[in-house]
Amino acid sequence: MFPTERPRRLRRTPALRRLVAETNLAPDDFVAPLFVAEGLGEAREISSLPGQFQHTVDSLRQEVKELVRVGVGGVILFGVPSTKDELGSGAWDPQGIAQLAIRALRDEFGDALVVMADLCLDEYTRHGHCGVLRTDGTVDNDATLELYGRVAVAQAEAGASVVAPSGMMDGQVGAIRGALDEAGFDETIIMAYAAKFASGLYGPFRDAVGVEIIEGGDRKGYQQDYRNRREALREARADVEQGADIVMVKPAMSYLDVVSDLRRELDVPLCAYHVSGEYAMVKAAAANGWIDGPAVALEQLTAVRRAGADFVLTYFAGELATELAR
Ligand code: PBG
Numbered sequence: 001m002f003p004t005e006r007p008r009r010l011r012r013t014p015a016l017r018r019l020v021a022e023t024n025l026a027p028d029d030f031v032a033p034l035f036v037a038e039g040l041g042e043a044r045e046i047s048s049l050p051g052q053f054q055h056t057v058d059s060l061r062q063e064v065k066e067l068v069r070v071g072v073g074g075v076i077l078f079g080v081p082s083t084k085d086e087l088g089s090g091a092w093d094p095q096g097i098a099q100l101a102i103r104a105l106r107d108e109f110g111d112a113l114v115v116m117a118d119l120c121l122d123e124y125t126r127h128g129h130c131g132v133l134r135t136d137g138t139v140d141n142d143a144t145l146e147l148y149g150r151v152a153v154a155q156a157e158a159g160a161s162v163v164a165p166s167g168m169m170d171g172q173v174g175a176i177r178g179a180l181d182e183a184g185f186d187e188t189i190i191m192a193y194a195a196k197f198a199s200g201l202y203g204p205f206r207d208a209v210g211v212e213i214i215e216g217g218d219r220k221g222y223q224q225d226y227r228n229r230r231e232a233l234r235e236a237r238a239d240v241e242q243g244a245d246i247v248m249v250k251p252a253m254s255y256l257d258v259v260s261d262l263r264r265e266l267d268v269p270l271c272a273y274h275v276s277g278e279y280a281m282v283k284a285a286a287a288n289g290w291i292d293g294p295a296v297a298l299e300q301l302t303a304v305r306r307a308g309a310d311f312v313l314t315y316f317a318g319e320l321a322t323e324l325a326r
Helices: 007-011 014-020 057-069 097-112 141-158 172-182 200-209 230-241 253-265 276-287 293-307 317-325
Strands: 030-037 053-055 074-080 114-119 162-165 189-196 246-250 270-274 311-314
Touching: 007 014, 030 057, 030 097, 030 114, 030 317, 053 057, 057 097, 057 317, 074 097, 074 162, 074 200, 097 114, 097 141, 114 141, 141 162, 141 172, 162 172, 172 189, 189 230, 189 253, 200 276, 230 246, 230 253, 246 253, 253 270, 253 293, 270 293, 276 293, 293 311, 293 317
Parallel strands: 030 053, 030 074, 030 311, 074 114, 114 162, 162 189, 189 246, 246 270, 270 311
Antiparallel strands: none
């Protein structure tokens, strides 16, 4: 007896495998997260994110030039200010580091590059939380929304095409949409970190931006509980109803079920954030010779696309785009 199903027929040669592949990655499926720091003399490598840097505005421009050359789909900027305060006012200062960097990229690349701005307060607050604190130390949701509106307008004024609220406050998308429209920025896109989980995988990022949450605190009071799947859909639907143009799932690899759910239930563009800890794990194992780093990166990012994401935010953007272009 011979099997009648012979799937191996289609796997015989690379050309056949390419022809029948259901999912393909291209450089424009990647958005590169980039850090720009105030008061730096030169770019500084982030030790827990090998190959990633805190940039000066100038080194950022150079890096982005290379990313554009290899066809990366966009960049998302994170500012690292040299001073912080209670409210995080550097986040909406027109001369704040993120705004200066956005403006520099817009001036150089114009509409040839999609410039996104992460919209949050944690890099700018002394206490490291994503919102304003009440006297009892809890995060005041509605007071925070007003500040998010100011940040959105400052980023749009600087030239960001996309603002990406990552603070997980209730009603943040609606508040930001309102503030943008009122200031005349009705074309600015909102990419909502819709299903953002309280994850252990953000560690290297917090090194990169110099954020430490006071008193050993965490973000479990606002980011989602990773035990919950249905809740992610509810969060994402609420964001779309409030005007989100694009929704995101974060992190990526441990949440592919969520990516798949959102793909099935929503019709807006969907992305996932392959976060700092996911990148660092691959890099660390590869540095030890335990895995083939680029091969694993390609496998993971393809899986994110296969689960239903249209694009992926990843620190591998430059490296893999260069590889795919070969
Ligand atoms: C919050 C923010 C975080 C990341 C992106 N935006 C950190 C956090 O929620 O603590 C993490 C990204 C990464 O780990 O790569 N502004």
